[in-house]
Amino acid sequence: MSVLAPQDLELTDGSRIGVVGGGPAGSFFSYYALEYARRFGLEVELDIFEAKDFTRIGAAGCNHCGGIISETLVQDLATDGLVIPSDIIQRTISTYTLHTEQGSRVIRTPSDEHRIASVFRGSGPRGCLDTSLNGFDNYMLELCEKNGARVIREKVTALERSEDGITVGYAKSAARKYDLVVGAVGLSNKTLDLFKTICPAYSLPEKTRAYISEFMMKPANIEKSLGSSMHVFLLDLPQITFGALIPKYNYVTLVLLGRDIDKDVVQNFVQSAQVRSCFPADYPIDRIAPCQCYPYINIKQGKHAYANRVVLVGDSGSSKLYKNGIGAALITAKAAASTAIFEGISEKHFEKYYAPVCRDLDRDNGVGKLIFxxxxxxxxxxxxxxxxxxxxxxxxxxxxxxxxxxxxxxxxxxxxxxxxxxxxxxxxxxxxxxxxxxxxxxxxxxxxxxxxxxxxxxxxx
Ligand SMILES: Cc1cc2nc3c(=O)[nH]c(=O)nc-3n(C[C@H](O)[C@H](O)[C@H](O)COP(=O)(O)OP(=O)(O)OC[C@H]3O[C@@H](n4cnc5c(N)ncnc54)[C@H](O)[C@@H]3O)c2cc1C
Structure with a gap:
């Protein structure tokens, strides 16, 4: 690796890219970087470090999420030739049902072409007996592997900058040096702190606790009680900005977004007549679900998520307030990939070509706050x-x-x-x-x- 003046930093044949995190943002970055490099006639090596095994059932293989793939995301991916295979899709959502204390209404898709998919991010909830499920994150990671990425199933524990690159350290093998390191680590504070050491102007995103649980149900009961409708609740309950039940094949995912959701907030919600009415009368909805968690969600973007040879994408950089985080991961990952391949990898390059995309999401989130x-x-x-x-x-x-x-x-x-x-x-x-x-x-x-x-x-x- 040769030492270059910052303004000349760019990828050349044989350059190495290290992507830390193989969730949607890391996979999207890798997929597009390899695709753009091929088109540009550039030969790069790309490694993805991922700490989780997405083929495992339960928390060990899951990137905690409601699993709604928005229609714009489905369409944007399809435009780039990336069609989500049907075995990943748990259910196609064709309507939304809005529940309030005053009654309910079914809202059909505004256009018949609009379809939303529900997926699992891992290989199924804790306690799931079906070991053949393929989740979205695993599908994307395998696709990157097929397209030439090397997946290193290790947790990154150290990042160190030197004049001619960034060294990525991980537990079990010798550290590797890269020309460009991409941070796609979600909201993991420990790893984001590592990035702060090589990206000093970066400020971490702000986050709050949300809630997810999975209710196992017979497919026929899901069909009868919820159908292919996503059920959203506009109830006068404190701390909850958004509550939804998302039908899958033989599970129903409950998602609560708001401020610092805790056990009491969840109980209030689950015991409301409107939520109970979505389940068969004899369903033990009060019983603690075997698969539940309180994951973090972004409420404020990270700032200045780039430096020479480093860029952070997805939740680690900029996301969309409360909705379509996977879609936002695509937007930021694609912008970072095109900057790195076609423009360069210096702070100035990211400032000019990548930062405007993050600022645009930020401005939109400002309006989102008003809407909420x-x-x-x-x-x-x-x-x-x-x-x-x-x-x-x-x-x-x-x-x-x-x-x-x-x-x-x-x-x-x-x-x-x-x-x-x-x-x-x-x-x-x-x-x-x-x-x-x-x-x-x-x-x-x-x-x-x-x-x-x-x-x-x-x-x-
Ligand atoms: C309750 C809830 C519901 C949501 N529902 C939806 C939804 O329905 N639809 C939607 O579009 N979005 C939803 N989101 C948002 C969505 O989950 C995120 O925006 C999306 O996962 C961001 O992708 P990412 O790749 O940036 O981060 P992540 O998905 O968090 O992926 C980060 C990856 O980095 C890996 N990693 C972290 N540290 C290291 C390390 N040191 N070494 C190696 N690997 C590491 C992790 O294992 C992980 O795989 C929801 C979020 C929450 C909290």
Whole structure:
């Protein structure tokens, strides 16, 4: 390896790339870096270090997640020739069911082409007896291996910068030196601290605890109780910004997002009548699920996630607030891969070509925060929720209706669209007027409405 001035840092034939973390961000980076290098006629060596074995059942093989692959992600990957095979997909989600204390509504996909997939990230929940399940992360990692990456199943324990590269140390073998090191380690503080030593201007993302549990159920019961619908809950419960039940083949995944979710918050949610109504009457929903965890989720991006020869992608860099984290991993990983292969690997190169992508996600998350604040107001107001249900019901029942509110809700739940785009559509005068009309109409007490109508009818005689 030769010593170069920072501005000349670029990958050449024989350069080595070390990717730490083989979750979605690490795999996407590797997949696109190898693909771009092939197109560019550049011969690079790429190693992926991954501490987990994604073929294992339970926590040891899982990157804790609801497993919803958004429609934009499905489409973006397909555009690049990457079609998720059907054996990875646990269920295709075709509708969302919105539950509130005031009632429920089914929201159909705004366009028939829009389909969402639910997957497992590992090889199935703890206690799962089927050992043949293939999860999303394992599929992506194997795909990278097929495309020329070397997967080193080791935990990285040291990173050291020298003039001509970065040395990656791991427990069982001799350390290796790389021209470029990519951090795709999710929200693992220990490993992010290692990156801070070689990327001094980097500030770690902020995070909070979320919750996931897996309920095993017979496929026929899932079909009957939940169908192919993702069930989302807008309940007036403290600390919960978003609660959802995601049907898979013979499991139902419960996901809770919010601030510092703990055991009591989970119990409040699970015991609500709306959640219970999604399970067969005799299902022991109160029993502690054998597979449950409180993983971290990003609430604020990392800053300056790059330096000479280093870039951090996915959750370690920038993600999308609460939704479509795998989609955000694709966005950041692809931008970092194209910068590294086509432009260069200096801090200046990443500043010019990679940072704008992270800033754009950051700005969008700012609007996302506002949307979730509005959602919290709606959660607390039975009047608005009644209006919301009324308006959605109206849109869904009239064929050819503009589906304005339904599409906004769909994109908010799925994360399929940017938050700025969602807010812009929410502020459409037609949507707001419709919602205000529905809120006033659906909140007129039935007695008053009847007497008013009777009075009008009497006057008409
Ligand atoms: C409750 C919850 C529900 C979610 N639901 C969804 C959803 O439905 N859809 C969606 O799109 N997103 C969802 N997300 C977000 C999504 O999980 C993340 O955005 C996504 O996993 C980020 O991918 P990543 O590759 O950056 O990080 P990760 O998936 O965390 O992968 C990081 C990898 O790095 C490895 N690693 C870490 N340290 C080391 C080391 N020292 N050496 C070697 N390897 C190491 C880890 O083992 C891991 O495999 C959810 C998140 C939470 C918390």
């Amino acid at each position: 604040r509005i959602t919290r107001i709606i959660q607390k107001s039975s009047i608005i929720k009644r209006g919301l249900l009324h308006q959605v019901g109206k849109e869904q029942s009239i064929s050819g209706s503009a589906l304005r509110l339904s599409a906004v809700l769909w994109d908010t739940f799925t994360g399929s669209s940017g938050y700025r785009n969602i807010l812009k559509r929410f502020l459409h005068p037609g949507l707001l007027l419709g919602l205000i009309g529905s809120t006033t109409r659906s909140n007129v007490p039935p007695f008053n409405r009847n007497s008013h109508e009777k009075q009008k009818a009497r006057q008409a005689l």
